[in-house]
Amino acid sequence: MHPDIEELLHRFEKGDRFLMLLVGRARWFETDDGGVFTSFRAEEFTVVDKDRYTHWLVDTAAATLRRLDAFEASMESDLTPAALEASGVPRDLVDGLILARGHYGEFDTENYRVGVLQGLSMALGSNAVIESAPAPEASGDQPTLAESVTEADDGGVASLESDPEKDVNEVILETILQRDEGSGVDYDTLVHACVMAGHQRETAEDAIDHLRDVDGAIIEPRFSFFQLLPE
Incomplete structure (x- = not known):
């Protein structure tokens, strides 16, 4: 692995830019003063093309938005499988959602929606950054991934100048x-x-x-x- 990674590092130092999939083992520890440190031991890697990366990104974004929708649907429900399914939580997300609610408690999902859309915007090569998430419709239904991206492109994106004024x-x-x-x-x-x-x-x-x-x-x-x- 070392000769291959050294070749990639050499390419990077010369100005080459590429997308890389890295697989390894992560660990973390917390210090006495509350600081959290993480480390990652790489075991395998490969360079991937933009199309494959984009496909993975869209799949991940869709799955993340689906989990956020399920979390919001669960907020007025008891934490039992039957109650969660009755509130609209997909069956395959019920067990994980019970654990997540117990671990994370309540949080604002909009920040995560913005992060998903910003990631899509940057990774797809857009000259724009999404500043705010699209507001939910009055009915309470959450937009799908395609609807979210469309709404962001229509009104939630700030276009940037192609020629920067500042260094x-x-x-x-x-x-x-x-x-x-x-x-x-x-x-x-x-x-x-x-x-x-x-x-x-x-x-x-x-x-x-x-x-x-x-x-x-x-x-x-x-x-x-x-x-x-x-x-």
């Missing part, structure tokens, strides 16, 4: 300066700000790495959170 590094530094309240600004927020300013996601990711590892203008005091280098 990507400037966008990152300004975003950290404006939004850091002491604990840093998370990676996704920085990438989102760059995309909204008209830059490609890959450009934003490379710029974050360069500002941290080469320029030394930003630091990463904890995983995936960034701050300006103290003067």
Whole structure:
């Protein structure tokens, strides 16, 4: 495995970009002060084409929205198989939903719907980022995946300029300066700000790495959170 992964790393360092499926074992541990750290041991990998990745993404998005619909349908129901099925929860999701309700409690599903649609937008190569999820219809029925994407394309997407007015590094530094309240600004927020300013996601990711590892203008005091280098 090592020679193959070294070849891919060499391609990546030369500027090549590709989609890769990675299989491995994950582990996590929690420190005494409440910090959670994760690690991943890769065991197998392969490069996949855009069509296959898109197919997997759409399947995953549809399954996620289906589980969110089931969760919302269960909120006014007793946590018994018969009651959940009567409330409209698919039979194959009942057992898992009982465990999920006991573990997670109540939460706002809209944030997850937005995440699904943002992932679809970025992965499908759209020059847009979905800012808000489509509002549920008055009847309470939740939109299907196709309906959600259509509604987002019609009214929930902010089109971006093809020619950015600001340098990507400037966008990152300004975003950290404006939004850091002491604990840093998370990676996704920085990438989102760059995309909204008209830059490609890959450009934003490379710029974050360069500002941290080469320029030394930003630091990463904890995983995936960034701050300006103290003067």
